[in-house]
Amino acid sequence: MPEPTPILPEVLDQIRALPASENRLIICDVDEVILHLIRHLEDYLHERELLFLNHEYRLTGNIGRLADQSVLSAEEVRAHLLAFFDEISHAQDLVDGADRALEALAEHWDIILLTNLPGSHNKPAREKLLGSMGVPFPVVTNSGPKGGAVAALAANRSGPVVFIDDSPTNHTSVQASLPSSVQIQFIADERFLAATRPDGHIDLLTGDWQETAAFIRSIL
Known part of the structure; x- marks a missing residue:
């Protein structure tokens, strides 16, 4: 088992700027999950x-x-x-159904988008694009494995935490840092999805937002 991933100071600063909440939480990646990459x-x-x-x-x-x-x-x-x-960054296509699924889930869950995005100048373009597509949730930009950031985002939450990401590296990192999280490996591209063999800590492997939303609703 890998060691828990430390959080970068610049990522922690972004997390501390978010409103405090004890609500159940969905931490969702952007590339190849909400936006096609x-x-x-x-x-x-x-x-x-x-x-x-x-x-x-x-x-x-x-x-x-x-x-x-x-x-x-x-x-x-x-x-x-x-x-x-x-x-x-300003022109990626939306993965089918992501906007509708997240809007519905937001009635009962806090949603935070955690994305690995090079260049701080690309964050405003990504936020603007997502907002225009009906995905207006807070964006936290990270670099490297996401376990430390996920653990920090989940701190003081009393409800379940769901982590959605395409990368097996990020899922392994989250398993080390927050093993209690529910892990959904979402890959929009059918070829890469078909070639993926999920690790044992993955609770759902999918490329479909209807299936994802139904699975998350079943947690409650």
Whole structure:
């Protein structure tokens, strides 16, 4: 079992600025959960004669050149991700049903969006886009595994905590930092969803917001 993930000071500052609440809580990722990521990233890669080498859930070691499928270095992948988010953060498509499901769940749950987003300048664009799509919930930006941030967000909550994210790394981190949470691994892209084998601590693997909302309602 990995050690609990410490929270970054800049993330803790954002959490402390949120209104205090003891209500039950949904902590929800944004990319590939509320907003499509993979389809946009794939378009970005193809425009640069790059591609995903397979549908494994990772980026480093899984992006290559179209000509010879040679693998990009970690530094090259990071540079492309920074450029990609600068280009697309204001224009991603909504995952079908996310807005309606979250609006309905918000009648009985607090909802906080916890997103790994490079560049603090991209946060306002993401908040504006989500608000325009009917997803007006508080956004906390993080970097790296999310366990420490999830534990901090859940502190002093008396009700259940649900964590929704696509990344197995983030789920493993949350399992170490807040094992009492209900973990939903949501992957909108059907190919990556089909290729994913969930770890034992995952309570639901899905790419469907109706199924997700029904599962969360059943917790109560």
